[in-house]
Amino acid sequence: MQEAINAALEGMRKMGGGPFGAVVVKNGEIVGRGSNRVTDTNDPTAHAEVVAIRDACAKLGEFQLDGCEIYTSCEPCPMCMGAIYWARPDKVYYACDKTDAADVGFDDAFIYKELELPLHDRKIPFTQISRDESLKIFGEWGEMEDKTEY
Amino acid sequence: MQEAINAALEGMRKMGGGPFGAVVVKNGEIVGRGSNRVTDTNDPTAHAEVVAIRDACAKLGEFQLDGCEIYTSCEPCPMCMGAIYWARPDKVYYACDKTDAADVGFDDAFIYKELELPLHDRKIPFTQISRDESLKIFGEWGEMEDKTEY
Numbered sequence: 001m002q003e004a005i006n007a008a009l010e011g012m013r014k015m016g017g018g019p020f021g022a023v024v025v026k027n028g029e030i031v032g033r034g035s036n037r038v039t040d041t042n043d044p045t046a047h048a049e050v051v052a053i054r055d056a057c058a059k060l061g062e063f064q065l066d067g068c069e070i071y072t073s074c075e076p077c078p079m080c081m082g083a084i085y086w087a088r089p090d091k092v093y094y095a096c097d098k099t100d101a102a103d104v105g106f107d108d109a110f111i112y113k114e115l116e117l118p119l120h121d122r123k124i125p126f127t128q129i130s131r132d133e134s135l136k137i138f139g140e141w142g143e144m145e146d147k148t149e150y
Numbered sequence: 151m152q153e154a155i156n157a158a159l160e161g162m163r164k165m166g167g168g169p170f171g172a173v174v175v176k177n178g179e180i181v182g183r184g185s186n187r188v189t190d191t192n193d194p195t196a197h198a199e200v201v202a203i204r205d206a207c208a209k210l211g212e213f214q215l216d217g218c219e220i221y222t223s224c225e226p227c228p229m230c231m232g233a234i235y236w237a238r239p240d241k242v243y244y245a246c247d248k249t250d251a252a253d254v255g256f257d258d259a260f261i262y263k264e265l266e267l268p269l270h271d272r273k274i275p276f277t278q279i280s281r282d283e284s285l286k287i288f289g290e291w292g293e294m295e296d297k298t299e300y
Contacts, residue, residue: 001280008287017300019291039298042213043204044236050195063192073284075276078265079236082229084274085261086194092276095284104288105299111235115228115265124234126225126242130151134223134245137158138254141169148189149255150167 001071001093003030008048008073011035018106020048022072024056024065024089031068032056048072049080053087063150065089074101077108078115086150151221151243153180158198158223161185168256170198172222174206174215174239181218182206198222199230203237213300215239224251227258228265236300 007021017036024032034051038044049072057063068089074096076084084092102109119126141147157171167186174182184201188194199222207213218239224246226234234242252259269276291297 019287038300042207044213045233057192063194079232083195095280130245137169
């Protein structure tokens with residue numbers, strides 16, 4: 001965890017973005033590292049966990065983190081939580097929590113609350129259109145035989 | 151939406167990843183485009199919406215999508231939902247929904263259910279450690295005067 005906290009501190013002081021860091025560990029070795037890079041790379045998805053997961057997957061040449069642990073300096077926001085579920089590591093350690101993050105001005109807790117509301121009650125409006133058109137592609141995916149599932 | 155569906159079809163047929171596509175529109179013009187690239191880039195975060203948001207932000211030179219609409223061929227998974235909240239577009243249109251995605255083998259609905267559980271009841275175990283160490287960095291962030299907030 002100290003390495004994740006170091007990454008957070010370094011990233012923040014370099015003005016990469018917010019005070020967040022994460023590392024991915026496999027067999028006791030760090031295989032991925034990230035700090036928040038939202039503002040210096042103009043990428044709202046460049047949270048520490050996402051950066052560390054992408055770094056680890058690139059190094060390992062895999063899109064799954066089997067046998068890995070993630071250490072993150074703060075409880076993952078919903079985006080990072082989703083990213084972690086898709087990457088499927090064995091375990092996650094976190095330091096600060098979403099309330100701590102809210103206390104210093106980050107939207108994590110707000111977004112968690114929004115996700116509990118029905119789509120039509122959210123601050124960003126969500127509208128369903130053209131379902132039938134898109135379902136046809138799902139049908140084609142279902143029938144593909146040489147696809148890579150994830 | 152037809153452009154998002156076209157991106158989904160093209161990405162799937164090129165074996166980039168799953169059958170998903172998205173576009174970002176600003177003032178009636180497409181400013182970002184993405185299809186799922188999880189398997190061909192070994193990046194579990196490369197969902198269509200994330201790819202399209204990153205593309206649009208890179209083109210616009212911004213980390214926010216003010217005044218933009220996102221069209222996605224499927225209801226965003228929790229990761230993409232979080233990414234959308236951080237990018238803050240005005241509105242989102244989606245075609246298929248998370249149940250349709252589950253029907254063709256994707257974990258969206260499962261991850262939504264996991265996020266409703268307390269951290270200690272989830273399939274991937276989450277453990278809090280070293281909060282005090284990490285809180286110190288949040289304190290330093292709170293006091294920084296020249297930071298870029300997001």
